[in-house]
């Protein structure tokens with residue numbers, strides 16, 4: 001970089017600081033920040049005298065939401081710049097199981113039944129209909145590899161990324177194709193580039209971003225529209241503590257260390273409305289271990305991403321999965337029981353209502369210490385073919401799995417290790433076994449409608465399970481055109497967002513990559529031509 005350029009940037013930066021603080025003061029005076037938690041939100045920058053780059057659309061984040069937005073706008077001839085803080089594209093989307101799905105629901109009626117009508121009705125209807133009728137055919141038309149998943153239940157009924165590659169290579173094939181399409185249309189993907197702030201004009205309209213490439217000076221990028229597709233906030237323990245409850249800070253992050261809610265916080269800084277279900281999320285059960293590896297450490301994450309894509313950090317790599325004695329995906333497969341540290345069952349582990357994915361982790365996080373004990377006897381242990389391998393993987397990562405030859409021994413050890421009420425635990429399991437034996441388990445105070453297996457013949461196992469989050473549900477309020485709304489529910493000019501940066505789900509879920517991609521696609525098309 002020549003000296004004149006460095007000087008210009010330094011001046012820009014000084015100007016910016018002056019203007020940004022002035023801008024923030026003006027906005028506070030005019031009520032822009034009313035209702036925002038000013039300790040968290042990211043204030044906007046004021047319009048600079050000179051922009052460093054200009055484009056039609058800036059997209060924040062190169063996961064499925066961001067790349068779908070970029071591809072949709074680029075296809076219509078818009079000049080697109082996608083800023084990605086990581087050195088690699090794909091975000092949490094590339095970590096995922098690669099399932100592009102609406103949990104197999106094909107119509108709005110089916111979707112409503114699956115989600116018990118708990119999701120935002122306008123957005124969810126738009127989502128399920130656009131996903132089937134427009135988004136999937138569009139991906140196929142522009143040559144992005146997807147394959148019918150071929151399963152018969154839940155998320156396995158729809159599509160998977162890739163053309164049959166193994167493991168993470170299928171997600172990689174999908175994202176490589178999106179990147180190629182965008183770049184083929186003249187779009188740019190700026191990796192290692194963090195969007196730090198939105199830029200606004202004197203009317204509060206968003207007109208660009210303030211971004212910084214790693215190791216370089218920050219720059220102002222002028223844009224006709226900005227799409228926020230930065231994922232959820234599960235990597236930000238301040239936000240999970242604030243929103244998920246007293247043990248919200250104990251959740252593990254299954255996504256990337258950059259899923260910090262930065263998109264939501266920047267939008268709040270320009271007066272965006274937030275809402276939806278902040279206390280529920282899509283999540284899983286996970287061994288409680290001190291191992292944090294890539295989920296909180298950007299350097300470790302970048303190192304892992306630069307390695308073999310087959311071994312991308314995900315489930316099983318620093319985040320040991322719970323055994324399948326209580327299935328969080330398909331409760332009808334459940335054989336074991338869950339108790340809290342008071343020694344009591346607290347939900348029907350098999351009910352299509354209580355345990356509908358992902359209500360199991362959502363309920364566990366509300367228990368003491370945000371955890372539960374998954375209990376099995378030897379018969380249940382043996383029924384599940386992967387029990388042995390999973391427990392070994394957990395123990396190698398410091399998870400304290402407790403074993404006892406008798407129920408009394410197990411309960412004593414659990415009292416010592418976790419402060420469980422021993423007498424209550426023994427009574428809970430005895431009452432449960434009696435009810436299973438009598439055929440009255442469905443009438444217990446905490447009923448058990450299916451999976452009637454006794455926990456009766458030692459040795460016994462107790463697996464300490466915590467909660468990990470795939471993506472959060474609360475976020476920005478958007479309309480069906482993906483426009484971000486302000487506190488008066490009016491669109492903020494030129495600002496768009498996709499879930500999970502935007503809110504849509506509550507309790508049951510129906511597709512993270514699919515909802516991000518569908519609303520990213522909608523944002524790109526609305527920006528380019530006013531509608532999809």
Ligand SMILES: Cc1cc2nc3c(=O)[nH]c(=O)nc-3n(C[C@H](O)[C@H](O)[C@H](O)COP(=O)(O)OP(=O)(O)OC[C@H]3O[C@@H](n4cnc5c(N)ncnc54)[C@H](O)[C@@H]3O)c2cc1C
Pocket residue numbers: 060061062063064065066083084085086089090091092093094095096097098099100101193194195196229230231232254255256258259260262263314315469470471498499500501511512513514516
């Ligand atoms: C292990 C795992 C398995 C999953 N399995 C499935 C599944 O099978 N099916 C499914 O539908 N969903 C699944 N999900 C959920 C799904 O991955 C998310 O819902 C989805 O990734 C959201 O897409 P997104 O594009 O909004 O976010 P992401 O894919 O996380 O992309 C956001 C991007 O924004 C970048 N970013 C963040 N802040 C900034 C900033 N300030 N400046 C620049 N860049 C920024 C991040 O680095 C990231 O690359 C899974 C998630 C995980 C973690």
